[in-house]
Each structure stands twice: as structure tokens, then as C-alpha cells.
Amino acid sequence: MWAFFFMLFSSGQKIRPRLSQRVYSFMCDKEPLIKDAAIVVHHRRLTSEGATGFEYKDGKEFMIEIERELPRNEYIKTLIHELVHVRQDLTNNTDHTKREEEAWALEEFYSWIFND
Secondary structure: OOOOOOEEEEEOOOOOHHHHHHHHHHHHHHOHHHHHOEEEEEEEOOHHHOOOEEEEEEOOEEEEEEEOOOOHHHHHHHHHHHHHHHHHHHOOOOOHHHHHHHHHHHHHHHHHHOOO
16 A cells, blocks of 8 residues: 655755654654645745744645754654644634633643654
8 A cells, every 4th residue: 555645845955854754753653634635845934923833724635834044853742733723624623712721731742752
């Protein structure tokens, strides 16, 4: 059986591409629903935005924007957090407060057990 991964990088490809792929593979094991989603990760400066990452749906594609200059551990946590939001969108979890509480808790838990 073939496994297809739809994790794409639209910019900043020289910045942590292997780490991004490892985090994504790890998260596919923990949150299997995201395996079937088309996800574009866009690395850019978000300092003026006041956040380290964003996730949103664009048609049938999920977009993750992530601060490209995060320290390594913060990068891992942020990517995990945004991938949890992808799963939440796939399951129609729309309660903002519950989404953030779950994503914050899981980013801590998953980053703690992430075997890098």
C-alpha cells in the first residue's frame, strides 16, 4: 500500500525542512486524520502579527504560516499546535476557546514526547 504525504513547503525551504517533515510524520502517527489533508507550510516573518503561527483553510487546502526565525523548540511546538488545528478543522471543532486550550495542551504533551 502506498502512503502519500501532502506536506508542502511554499517558502523558506532551506529552513528546517527535515525537522518539519519529522514533526509532520510524528503528528500523522498521533493525529491520523491529518494524513489525508493537503497542507501548505509557509515560513515567513510574523513578528508584526503578534503570533508565532497561524492555520487556516483555503478551499480544500490547509495553510500554516509559521515564524521562520523561531528557536528550534518553539518551532516544534508551534508546528504541532497548528497541526492540531488542522485536525480540529477536519472534525468541525469550531469553539475557539476549546480549540486553543486543546492545542496548547497537546503542543506541550506532543513536543515533550517528540523523539527527535
